[in-house]
Structure formats: structure tokens, C-alpha cells
Amino acid sequence: MNNMVIEICVGTxxxxxGAQDLIRSIEELPYEQRSRIELRxxxxxxxxxxxxxxxxxxxVAAEMTPERLLSIIQDKLG
Ligand code: FES
Incomplete structure (x- = not known):
């Protein structure tokens, strides 16, 4: 099974x-998915x-939204 490294920019x-919304969307994932993501x-x-x-x-992916991020995670983690 593939794991993912997701680095979220927390610069000003x-x-x-809205970087905080992206972090929250990952933190709220079910354990099976969250445990396969290294979040930095x-x-x-x-x-x-x-x-x-x-x-x-x-x-690098720009102009990210929680919806798009979750969709990418679903695609990668299956
Ligand atoms: S603050 Fe510069 S890319 Fe995020």
C-alpha cells in the first residue's frame, strides 16, 4: 500500500x-487513511x-481546497 507525504505551507x-482548513481536513480523515499520510x-x-x-x-499544487485535497488523497490511497 502506498503512503503519502503531504507538506502544507503554513507561511503567512x-x-x-486557508492552510488551516487543509490541515483540519487531513486530521479529520478516518484512521485507515490518516495513518498512511505523513503530514508536515x-x-x-x-x-x-x-x-x-x-x-x-x-x-507543488497551488490554490488548494479541502475538497480537492481529499479527492487527491482518495485517488492516491485508493
Ligand atoms: S507563504 Fe509562501 S508559498 Fe505559502
Whole structure:
């Protein structure tokens, strides 16, 4: 089974654009999924104008929403 590394930007700009909602959406996942995600905070991904930004398994994704993030997680974790 694949695991995922999700890094959420918690820099000021992304924080103001809703990074906290992204973190909450992951924390609220059922244990089977949550336990397969390594969640980290990062301070800036250098694309502040397009926040909130996350890096998923090394790939930066901009303008993230909780809905889109959960959809990506479902796709990757199956
Ligand atoms: S604060 Fe998030 S990319 Fe800069």
C-alpha cells in the first residue's frame, strides 16, 4: 500500500488563504487513511500569490481546497 507525504505551507500568506482548513481536513480523515499520510508543515513554497499551497509527494499544487485535497488523497490511497 502506498503512503503519502503531504507538506502544507503554513507561511503567512498561505495561512491567511486557508492552510488551516487543509490541515483540519487531513486530521479529520478516518484512521485507515490518516495513518498512511505523513503530514508536515513548511514555511514557504515560494508561490505565495497562488496559495494555499501544498506539496504532495514532492509536487507543488497551488490554490488548494479541502475538497480537492481529499479527492487527491482518495485517488492516491485508493
Ligand atoms: S507563504 Fe505559502 S508559498 Fe509562501
Amino acid at each position: 500568506s498561505c495561512y491567511l488563504l 508543515g513548511v514555511t514557504c513554497l515560494k508561490t505565495c500569490g497562488k496559495g494555499p499551497n501544498v506539496r504532495i509527494d514532492g509536487v
